[in-house]
Amino acid sequence: MIIGNRKTSYLEDEKILNNNYKKAFVFGMIALAIALPFFADDYTILMASLVGIMLIAVVGVNVVIGYTGLLSLGHAGFVAIGAYSVSIIHNLLGEWGVPDVLQPWLALPGAMGVAALIGILVGLPSLRVKGIYLAVATLSANFIIIFLIEIDTFSQWTGGRLGLTTPDPNFFGWVLDSQREVYALIAFCAFATILMVQNLFRTRVGRAFIAIREKDYSAEILGVSLLKYKLTSFAISAACCGLAGAMAAYFYAKVLPEQFELALSLQLVAALIVGGMGRTMGPVFGTIIIVLVPEILKISMGAMMGSSIEAAQLRAPIQEIVFGGLIIGFVLFEPLGISQIMDRFFRALNRWPFARG
Amino acid sequence: MTLGKSSISRRRFIKSAAAAGAASLAMPAIVRAQPSHYIIGASLPMTGPFATAGQLIAPSLKMFEAFTNQAGGIGGVPIKVAVEDSGYVAQNALANYQRLLASEGDAVIGYFGDSTGFMKLVAPELKGEQARLMSSTSFASELANPETNPYQFMAGPTYEDQFDILLQNIAAEGGKSVAFIHSNTEFGLDPIEFGKKRAAELGIEVKLIEATKPQGADVATHVTKLAQADAEYCILQGYVTGVWPQLIGGARQFGLPTKFMGTFWGMEKLIADRVTAEAGPFLDGYQGVMPYRYFYDSEDAPRYQQMAAFSKEHFAGTPLENYMPTWGLQAMLSLDLLALTLAKTAEAGKELTADNAAAMLSEIKDHDTGGFFGPNATIKNNKIGIGRVYQYSAESKLFTPTSDWLEV
CATH class of the missing domain: 3.40.50.2300 (Response regulator)
Structure with a gap:
């Protein structure tokens, strides 16, 4: 009977892909992501890109909520910062005569940097408050950021309520001016973000985050600086969300303030809860559920009830109710998220036909 | 790869070549394989903050479908109106549009959007095979610009x-x-x-x-x-x-x-x-x-009278039985003009592409809408300033x- 994965060294235990299932899954997903633009239609590319953008942001939210235990409801604000910063930096670089091929290399890190700085600022209350109080403090950050984007004072840069036309990035002379081309960039960034964040938790910094999550005063007694690591956690998390925002800006031809309101913050946290907090694959599963299930419901219920106008009027609220029910079901029956369900499934598969569960 | 308006894709080249061949043989010039139905898509906010408006607009789409098919469809082909909920979220409406194009392809000949946000978000994506002529609930001034938004029009003033x-x-x-x-x-x-x-x-x-x-x-x-x-x-x-x-x-x-x-x-x-x-x-x-006459002002308005008869038959017992809200009138007229433009494009022997339809849009001059406006309507700068x-x-x-x- 198989009871575990045999490892003969710490190095092997520390590997990111430390068993064959993980390897098969990750390499399978990479192969699928690479192959997708060659056979998928535009709608599939749109959905894959939305999953990618959301995934990068949820991975960021996972750093601060899942690993550091700091509840934040304002991360849509960081996504907005990324989306607007990347566009503004491109515009400024264009005005200064910086060649197009250099612009994304400055704009992308720039947008992540700005988001990280704002993240540190927003993270400051985490030094004094925790739990639901921190959630409220970060929630207000979301509103403040959207307010600043919309007000006339900054509208010459942000476009105010009218939104901002976004640039087409030029990588090595290749202008990504179609959604299919930007998808390739999003897929690359999504994989890179997951791997880098996973790697983070093999380092002292990542372990400090986990120590803070488990009991912050114990961590401090052990020598973990709460000031430094809580703010670092917010900065890394906000930078990931900033990257997601930058990808959204490259993907859509226009960014509008209403794309980054409270609903997005709630969606990010919902995706993390459904997928599994503090787990590498949690954001992946959660994002797939949050982005794709409403689409699958639309398609399947459309097939079942027909495409007539009366059916559309009827099924629109039903879809919402079914989706809401599904989320409640996940939280009720598996509070640890889909990651836990998948763990059980793979364990059972590993031990079959002997033990299950 | 840049897909500008002027670039010619392989498919488009083949279609153009086929059209030229067919024309030379005095065959019907619409060479795109005609589907059994043309599809006009729509995103409406049937849930969310503007659900009331969406639910009140949807019946006019049903009416439009019935009237168009009674009149012989577009270019002799019946139409279907495919509606999806957007929840008044622009990205959802964009996903609806692209999903419809992916599943129905060339059968989709027009679209009705639910917001200014959607129209802005979709406008830059309307290139080559992805472009369709469309209208929406929006009267945003920014959209009435044939230079920047050639495929989008509004059935009224900004x-x-x-x-x-x-x-x-x-x-x-x-x-x-x-x-x-x-x-x-x-x-x-x-x-x-x-x-x-x-x-x-x-x-x-x-x-x-x-x-x-x-x-x-x-x-x-x-x-x-x-x-x-x-x-x-x-x-x-x-x-x-x-x-x-x-x-x-x-x-x-x-x-x-x-x-x-x-x-x-x-x-x-x-x-x-x-x-x-x-x-x-x-x-x-x-x-x-x-911009429009109210629905109860139906004297000398044959389209309103036709709609009133339909409402009595199909919406009996609902608030729409005797009155069509102005929001529904806007959707109805938008789709009427969309169908008219496409029908004129077909009559001219051209493919029902967005480029051909957009070119035909400016040909709608001094048009009798059947009672929506007092005077006849002319589409200028992709709007009707009445x-x-x-x-x-x-x-x-x-x-x-x-x-x-x-x-x-």
Whole structure:
């Protein structure tokens, strides 16, 4: 009977892909992501890109909520910062005569940097408050950021309520001016973000985050600086969300303030809860559920009830109710998220036909 | 790879070559394999904050489908209208559009969108095979631009045009001062700058420009500011079901004699009637600009009479049995014009591509819409700049015209 994965060294235990299932899954997903633009239609590319953008942001939210235990409801604000910063930096670089091929290399890190700085600022209350109080403090950050984007004072840069036309990035002379081309960039960034964040938790910094999550005063007694690591956690998390925002800006031809309101913050946290907090694959599963299930419901219920106008009027609220029910079901029956369900499934598969569960 | 408007893809080249071949053989020139049905897609907010509007607009789409098919479809091919819920989220509407194109492909010949946000988001994606002629619920001034938005049109005047009509009406009545109260949204802000400029040209002083929340506004504060400004007229912009009635009610309680005016989305009889029934007759005398005749004004309006007969048969027992809201009229006319443009494109022997249809759009001149407008309509700059001022009577519960049709 198989009871575990045999490892003969710490190095092997520390590997990111430390068993064959993980390897098969990750390499399978990479192969699928690479192959997708060659056979998928535009709608599939749109959905894959939305999953990618959301995934990068949820991975960021996972750093601060899942690993550091700091509840934040304002991360849509960081996504907005990324989306607007990347566009503004491109515009400024264009005005200064910086060649197009250099612009994304400055704009992308720039947008992540700005988001990280704002993240540190927003993270400051985490030094004094925790739990639901921190959630409220970060929630207000979301509103403040959207307010600043919309007000006339900054509208010459942000476009105010009218939104901002976004640039087409030029990588090595290749202008990504179609959604299919930007998808390739999003897929690359999504994989890179997951791997880098996973790697983070093999380092002292990542372990400090986990120590803070488990009991912050114990961590401090052990020598973990709460000031430094809580703010670092917010900065890394906000930078990931900033990257997601930058990808959204490259993907859509226009960014509008209403794309980054409270609903997005709630969606990010919902995706993390459904997928599994503090787990590498949690954001992946959660994002797939949050982005794709409403689409699958639309398609399947459309097939079942027909495409007539009366059916559309009827099924629109039903879809919402079914989706809401599904989320409640996940939280009720598996509070640890889909990651836990998948763990059980793979364990059972590993031990079959002997033990299950 | 750049897919500009002028670039020719392999598929498009093959189609063009096939079209040329067919024409030379005196065959019907529409060579795109004709599907059993053409599809006109639509995204409507059937859930979310504007669900009321979406649910009231949807029946006009059903009506449009039935009428078009009764009249022989488009280019002899029947149509289907495929509606999806957007929840009033622009990205959802974009996903709906792209999903429909992916599943139905060339059968999709037109689209009706649910918001300015969607129209802006989709506009840059309308390239090559992804482009379709489309209209929407929006009268945003930015969209009425054939240079930047060649495939998008509106079946009425922009919000700026509507402000122009109202300000001209104020000037004609000898009004000297006006206040603009608008929601703190893109919809609310759209015509404000233009309104300031136009008022100055007409010699009207703008005494107050006040932004409010789109929902749950602090009415007392705004009314106090309006009282301090002491303007003869107040134009309200950027509201649908709420805020504008509360502002007028608050002003009347305050004893203000200000004359209130609204634009298209604040001129729905169903809302005015409900407010009158629930809160009293304070909307009496409320004026505003409406591009269309109201549905009950159906004399010499064959399209309205046809719609009324259909409503009696299909919507019996609902509020739509005897009255089609202005929001539904807008959708109906938008789709009528979309179908007309596509039918003319087919008649001209051209493929029903977005480029051909967009070129045909500017050919719609002096067109009899069957009663939507007083005068015949001409699409210029992808819009129809016609409207007139109506006034609400709390007693008769009707909006009646107080001006002639104005063209801007």
